[in-house]
Amino acid sequence: MGERFGVRYRIFAATQQEAEVRAEGIALEQTVEIPRDCVPPGYIEDTILGQVISVVPESEGAYFAEITYSMDAVGNGFTQLLNVIFGNSSIQMGIKLVGFTPCAALTEQFPGAGFGAKGIRALTGRKTGGFVCPVIKPMGSSSERLAELAYLSARAGADIIKEDHGLANQPLAPFVERVVAIEKAVSRANMERAEEGDTTRALYFANLCPGAFDLRNKAMFAQEAGADGVIIMPGISGFDAINALTRDPDFALPIMAHPSHLGPFVLSPETGYSHAMMFGTLMRLAGADISVFPNVGGRFGFSLGECASIASACGEPGGYGVEILPSPGGGMSVQRMAEMVEIYGDDCVYLLGGALLRYGDRIGDGIREMRVALSGKFT
Amino acid sequence: MGERFGVRYRIFAATQQEAEVRAEGIALEQTVEIPRDCVPPGYIEDTILGQVISVVPESEGAYFAEITYSMDAVGNGFTQLLNVIFGNSSIQMGIKLVGFTPCAALTEQFPGAGFGAKGIRALTGRKTGGFVCPVIKPMGSSSERLAELAYLSARAGADIIKEDHGLANQPLAPFVERVVAIEKAVSRANMERAEEGDTTRALYFANLCPGAFDLRNKAMFAQEAGADGVIIMPGISGFDAINALTRDPDFALPIMAHPSHLGPFVLSPETGYSHAMMFGTLMRLAGADISVFPNVGGRFGFSLGECASIASACGEPGGYGVEILPSPGGGMSVQRMAEMVEIYGDDCVYLLGGALLRYGDRIGDGIREMRVALSGKFT
Numbered sequence: 001m002g003e004r005f006g007v008r009y010r011i012f013a014a015t016q017q018e019a020e021v022r023a024e025g026i027a028l029e030q031t032v033e034i035p036r037d038c039v040p041p042g043y044i045e046d047t048i049l050g051q052v053i054s055v056v057p058e059s060e061g062a063y064f065a066e067i068t069y070s071m072d073a074v075g076n077g078f079t080q081l082l083n084v085i086f087g088n089s090s091i092q093m094g095i096k097l098v099g100f101t102p103c104a105a106l107t108e109q110f111p112g113a114g115f116g117a118k119g120i121r122a123l124t125g126r127k128t129g130g131f132v133c134p135v136i137k138p139m140g141s142s143s144e145r146l147a148e149l150a151y152l153s154a155r156a157g158a159d160i161i162k163e164d165h166g167l168a169n170q171p172l173a174p175f176v177e178r179v180v181a182i183e184k185a186v187s188r189a190n191m192e193r194a195e196e197g198d199t200t201r202a203l204y205f206a207n208l209c210p211g212a213f214d215l216r217n218k219a220m221f222a223q224e225a226g227a228d229g230v231i232i233m234p235g236i237s238g239f240d241a242i243n244a245l246t247r248d249p250d251f252a253l254p255i256m257a258h259p260s261h262l263g264p265f266v267l268s269p270e271t272g273y274s275h276a277m278m279f280g281t282l283m284r285l286a287g288a289d290i291s292v293f294p295n296v297g298g299r300f301g302f303s304l305g306e307c308a309s310i311a312s313a314c315g316e317p318g319g320y321g322v323e324i325l326p327s328p329g330g331g332m333s334v335q336r337m338a339e340m341v342e343i344y345g346d347d348c349v350y351l352l353g354g355a356l357l358r359y360g361d362r363i364g365d366g367i368r369e370m371r372v373a374l375s376g377k378f379t
Numbered sequence: 380m381g382e383r384f385g386v387r388y389r390i391f392a393a394t395q396q397e398a399e400v401r402a403e404g405i406a407l408e409q410t411v412e413i414p415r416d417c418v419p420p421g422y423i424e425d426t427i428l429g430q431v432i433s434v435v436p437e438s439e440g441a442y443f444a445e446i447t448y449s450m451d452a453v454g455n456g457f458t459q460l461l462n463v464i465f466g467n468s469s470i471q472m473g474i475k476l477v478g479f480t481p482c483a484a485l486t487e488q489f490p491g492a493g494f495g496a497k498g499i500r501a502l503t504g505r506k507t508g509g510f511v512c513p514v515i516k517p518m519g520s521s522s523e524r525l526a527e528l529a530y531l532s533a534r535a536g537a538d539i540i541k542e543d544h545g546l547a548n549q550p551l552a553p554f555v556e557r558v559v560a561i562e563k564a565v566s567r568a569n570m571e572r573a574e575e576g577d578t579t580r581a582l583y584f585a586n587l588c589p590g591a592f593d594l595r596n597k598a599m600f601a602q603e604a605g606a607d608g609v610i611i612m613p614g615i616s617g618f619d620a621i622n623a624l625t626r627d628p629d630f631a632l633p634i635m636a637h638p639s640h641l642g643p644f645v646l647s648p649e650t651g652y653s654h655a656m657m658f659g660t661l662m663r664l665a666g667a668d669i670s671v672f673p674n675v676g677g678r679f680g681f682s683l684g685e686c687a688s689i690a691s692a693c694g695e696p697g698g699y700g701v702e703i704l705p706s707p708g709g710g711m712s713v714q715r716m717a718e719m720v721e722i723y724g725d726d727c728v729y730l731l732g733g734a735l736l737r738y739g740d741r742i743g744d745g746i747r748e749m750r751v752a753l754s755g756k757f758t
Contacts, residue, residue, distance in 0.1 A: 033516060034733040049519075073545075083544065090641065140423035140452070164412060209458050212620040213595055235466075236619075238591060259470060300470050354412065357417045
């Protein structure tokens with residue numbers, strides 16, 4: 001009780017003094033949300049009110065402010081943690097959340113990822129090298145067709161079979177039917193791989209796209225149906241969807257986070273989170289095991305530096321909880337694999353979506369070519 | 380099935396041709412998410428793929444693109460609706476979602492607000508004039524102290540007693556204890572008002588700040604405890620938290636939406652939603668009865684035009700579902716009331732937070748002054 005954790009903001013201001021005023025404003029806004037002279041002395045002023053620890057110049061017109069908050073402000077909820085670190089301040093221009101320093105009480109309550117990079121590697125049985133992850137799509141396909149693509153991909157040696165994040169509960173591939181069909185297809189491929197002496201297996205990640213009332217039901221259904229993991233879009237379902245599942249004693253599958261609807265949180269330099277904070281630290285904090293993000297050079301505009309910072313925030317040993325796997329997607333191709341491996345290395349889930357669809361029923365060839373390219377034997 | 384609804388995007392592009400290419404890119408990205416030449420002919424190409432209806436110049440470097448999507452892409456989930464209208468495209472710069480045209484199948488599935496402006500007016504019994512809405516805070520206060528402030532405010536004639544969005548499950552005011560205490564306090568004040576012949580009553584809105592698993596439990600608890608409404612932060616809990624409660628046959632309270640953590644969705648001109656779309660249309664679509672947003676001239680930077688556009692999107696008779704109430708907050712004061720009434724008129728929930736705290740135990744005086752100012756007898 002009363003332990004404090006730290007949040008680092010980049011504040012845009014013309015002078016040190018202005019930056020300090022803004023920092024004090026954040027400390028008020030995120031906690032008591034009343035004018036400074038109205039803050040009751042004692043517990044509220046000493047403990048609940050945010051404390052500005054330091055304000056230091058970063059670059060021309062930008063300052064780093066370190067503010068600490070009490071666990072008493074958070075209570076026991078992950079939703080309230082987000083509310084405290086960035087709730088109303090997210091609505092003010094010129095404030096970017098760029099860092100987080102937990103305290104023991106916080107890490108005890110929010111343990112982070114249940115599997116992480118090592119756990120995923122163990123589940124696949126792939127001892128070294130990057131993970132090959134085809135995305136099964138397009139939306140509008142029948143469950144049967146999606147299962148067929150999943151089978152062919154798994155049979156060809158894919159490590160993770162990821163459903164497209166757009167597969168929800170469409171007429172031709174309703175959730176229950178689809179998950180059962182794809183799970184069976186991947187299981188069959190895994191059995192055949194095992195019979196051939198392959199010691200690795202494909203993990204099937206089901207996309208939940210849950211409503212506010214059926215997250216747990218959908219997650220438990222996927223688990224009981226034999227899926228190996230689930231996909232959550234925190235930009236749509238909220239970050240606590242990940243945290244709640246991670247902490248659920250009855251749920252024991254890894255979680256892949258997809259960035260859908262999260263763009264505005266990182267695209268502007270003057271608001272939101274830094275790329276590393278959003279797709280690295282925050283994902284680890286919520287408990288995601290794999291963090292999907294748009295790859296440099298694809299149809300999204302993330303820079304090489306931004307992507308590298310995400311990968312580093314995911315894989316950093318000193319970060320929140322266990323190390324997790326970055327998963328760049330979008331604009332990935334067999335031809336670009338060598339370049340990708342340079343950036344992301346082995347502890348990375350390499351997504352391949354649209355480019356793979358070009359192979360049609362020869363999708364297995366695409367998987368095999370990707371594996372070769374990943375292992376560096378391609379160039 | 381297969382009915383289509385429309386979404387309007389503002390696309391930043393140098394030429395008409397570039398804008399058209401980008402629009403086609405959105406139509407692909409938001410549905411099949413594969414290259415155009417890989418889209419299977421027939422159902423997927425004809426129905427599932429987004430259809431660009433028009434791309435017209437708006438202003439220098441900006442175009443309006445109208446794209447329609449099939450209900451088959453949405454299936455039956457509100458989360459998937461958001462995923463389809465803006466999921467991955469939210470991660471591309473230069474695309475702003477500015478308009479929405481529903482189809483009958485969509486309005487049937489997502490009915491909008493259960494109470495709206497008229498319903499709230501009926502519940503309060505206040506036949507004319509704006510609604511006075513004190514915000515009970517600060518975080519860190521005991522349940523007893525918060526209940527006392529709620530009683531004094533309700534007793535003085537407040538229409539809505541809103542809990543601060545930062546009240547979650549803190550040690551000195553845990554959720555269950557707090558909701559029971561404040562409800563009792565507001566009930567007592569309402570009884571005393573009724574005894575004096577007052578035909579209006581104060582509505583108590585409880586802040587849920589639910590986790591991903593306990594939204595329904597918390598909402599039902601608040602209802603059973605006698606609260607008159609609940610507060611949801613869609614930026615933290617997801618928009619479906621509002622939609623799911625609105626559609627729950629056992630839940631019959633109005634919902635107030637709070638903008639915490641939503642800032643990045645509107646602050647940048649080049650990404651996210653327009654102010655009117657986010658705090659007006661999207662709130663109506665989700666089913667909120669009251670939409671809180673930062674008022675012009677306060678400590679947030681919303682312009683007069685942006686605030687007016689929100690109020691108009693909330694109150695427009697032709698908009699989604701029933702008309703709802705805009706609720707500007709932040710920087711509101713008795714002194715500014717006349718100006719505020721000019722902008723927002725009578726069908727508006729006027730939030731008063733920090734400024735009210737200055738009154739201390741004389742908070743009732745603040746409520747009465749605000750009522751006088753609202754009714755135009757002040758200036």
